């Protein structure tokens with residue numbers, strides 16, 4: 142715990158080379174050595190997750206899919222509402238992080254939680270329709286992030302809700318009403334996060350607005366551990382799939 146645990150995380154984030162022949166192998170190479178210490182460090186780094194989850198009000202007996210859910214940290218934010226849900230799928234490609242998730246669900250007695258090793262771009266639960274899909278800081282780690290959003294839209298029932306929180310940069314010329322980041326922000330943060338295969342995009346936010354009706358949206362900045370003066374930009378988006386029309 143504490144500083145030693147942070148040192149281990151920083152070693153994996155800054156120094157240890159990421160290896161692997163495909164995306165899943167590279168993720169596991171990055172996360173295997175830091176899975177146990179993951180939650181403590183990310184609590185101070187991955188801002189807005191609790192808020193994103195609190196903005197979602199699932200109907201009783203809902204099916205909730207958390208894409209790229211890792212250790213299942215978001216389950217702690219759903220907390221007492223979990224027993225009202227019919228099923229929660231935590232979908233991830235890293236077996237080490239999913240192991241932490243399974244242990245968490247077992248210890249908390251959350252029998253309706255299933256940790257699934259699968260790709261967010263094509264995961265399909267056995268249920269016909271899903272009420273909620275969330276992505277917290279996972280879209281930036283999914284190379285085909287647009288395919289992951291398309292898959293979420295396909296899975297959601299009409300009127301179903303998507304919640305996303307993630308790092309991003311603005312477009313150089315964003316549409317009216319959206320924040321504009323200066324050149325330093327647009328140059329520095331993609332470079333810095335890119336070292337860990339986290340790819341900040343100016344296109345997540347416009348793509349989400351194009352495919353879902355926004356319910357709530359906010360653009361912010363958050364502290365970064367050990368970078369005292371830095372504030373990395375992140376957004377929270379909660380939107381609804383159109384209640385009418387064909388699925389997809």
Ligand SMILES: C[S@@+](CC[C@H](N)C(=O)[O-])C[C@H]1O[C@@H](n2cnc3c(N)ncnc32)[C@H](O)[C@@H]1O
Pocket residue numbers: 168183187190208209210211212213214215232233234235238259260261262276277278279282283284
């Ligand atoms: C920064 S972590 C965030 C984890 C968790 N959502 C949280 O808030 O703590 C990003 C996660 O996305 C997962 N991931 C990346 N690409 C994925 C994919 N194609 N399918 C499923 N999970 C993926 C990683 O393994 C990792 O657990």
